[in-house]
Amino acid sequence: MYILKMLRAKIVALSLIFVSVSAYEHTIADQCDWSGSGGGENGGVRPVYLRCARGTVLWRYPHGALRVVFSFPTSSTRNIPVSLSSLDFRTCVKISGPARVFLEAGRKLRQIYSPSDGKHEYSHRCFRSRKHVAALYMEAEDDYSFKSTKVKLQYDLELNSPKGGALHVPDEEEECRPCSMEELANAYCQSDLVATGTVTAVEQQLHLDAAELVLRITKILRQVQEAENNENIDITTCSKRSVRVRLPVMCDARHGPGEFVIMAKRRLGDLILVCAPRLETWEQIVREMDTAPCVLNS
Template identity: 35%
Template sequence: MGPEAVFWTLVLGLICIAEAGMMGDQCDWNGSGLTSSTERAVTPVYLRCREGSVSWLYPRGALRLLFKPPLPADERDFRVCVRVIRRPDPPDFFQNIQLNESGAPERFPARIFVEGVRRLVPLYAPDDGDVRELRCFRSRHGQAALYVEAEPEEGTKRRVAFFRYEARPLVRRHYDPATADCRPCSDSELEMAFCTSDLVSRGMMVGSEQREDLDTTQLTWRLTKLVRATAAHDAGDLADDDEYYRYEIDNSIEQTSRRPHKRTRVRKTRGLHAHVHVPRACGAAAGAGEFFLMARRRLGKYSLVCAPRLHDWKTLVERRNAEGTAHCFLQH
């Protein structure tokens, strides 16, 4: 079936089928194809955030995803990137590489099309021969929509079409800590990155690997002092939902209960590592020395924001804290 035929099949399904499933109007959407009474049903989903996820259990019929991210009044168009998840992401932090391995990828049970003018443009298909999990497209006249069409059912096997998305303005007029590029950060950008990043740590690069599936270079860091790590999840034996972290020097981690009625528990783990990604076009590689690492979670992975050498960062911290002009209290 060609893209045009698919388009009109979906449109007719949306018009003619009264039961089109639940509608979403949020950052994340979770739904099930079992709520649809027909394989031609189309579920409209409205995504009004800059980033989020879509999880479609037992996909059946199709979804129409309309992206409406919050943008400044004078910025109309934007770019959307979708990362198809075919296997669970490994833990954020690990002691050795073996603990950071994920299982074999599974077939993604849906095809994704960008809605164009009277036609659908293929964006992702399980058998399109492209190994990239990450696919991007641009809005048109301030509008962006995807059709996610379920593949034919295969018996009663449990299937989940899960992907993450990110929508960003086409032009960056101000510093945006959620995006990384190849140039060094200015002093003001370093300060903002420290205050807003999801991962802040001292570290040494111990390896690099090209990730064709993500179109990035994956840098492996040995963390020597982990200052802050937010939004961590699925961290194996290093975390659970009831804990927060206070990190100490010498690559150790202390875990302390935040609930007053629970007994304080302290556990130290040596040899903590993390993966941080940079665009493959930057040509990054492992370098000698200690750096001050600042990264933000993007599409489920840590993405590099700034990484000055430690002695340069210390100089900036001492000067800004002495002046009292920093956006937040800086540390090293």
């Protein structure tokens, strides 16, 4: 197949691209978003360098290929201990449009998206950086029926998990693991939403490889305001409002009686569960915790 032959040739060419990073860095290194059309000169690879915690790549009339390089913004690590600020990061993306997307893993390419891979475009596709950098190779589909469309990639970088990420286990298992007392305190202070409420349902979203907790809020304890066009995150102080919080389907979440404290973070327009202790457990932690990164409430 012609595309595969070209891809093998471009894998070899990637070693030359690494050398040219500094030539572009001074002009596009700190931007969050990129928008453009076409591809590299003479059908080559166009480099795109991004240093932001989140943003969007919009590729109109895609042709040829892009190499999108992510690195964590240094401005976001100013209040993070030195021991953590040098860690690698986790990137999650949402992708749609006529392109195949590959993750650079050493000198190999691992496909993470194609229009026909069977996964929903709202699925979160996550991967880890290598040596503080993550790079995606985006190749336009050679299908002329797609010429009037665009490729859209939304990304979100997480430097370190509120859970600490100390265990060497898959990300999904880490997200399913119950939080320790210290992790609960960190999650409370770092989460975008902390609210008490009851879980009215758990809905399996198999097309997203996820499940969603449907939570009826009784009280908002902490909320970070941010402009996002997503009804799931547009939460007001109005009581008894429902909100959806996503978690991996492998966590086998089930709902039962009682009130919980839901701690969630934003990722790609969705709320992702971090910790969910029972209210009585959290109240006891608030009473017993001697020190915490911020003031804890229940």
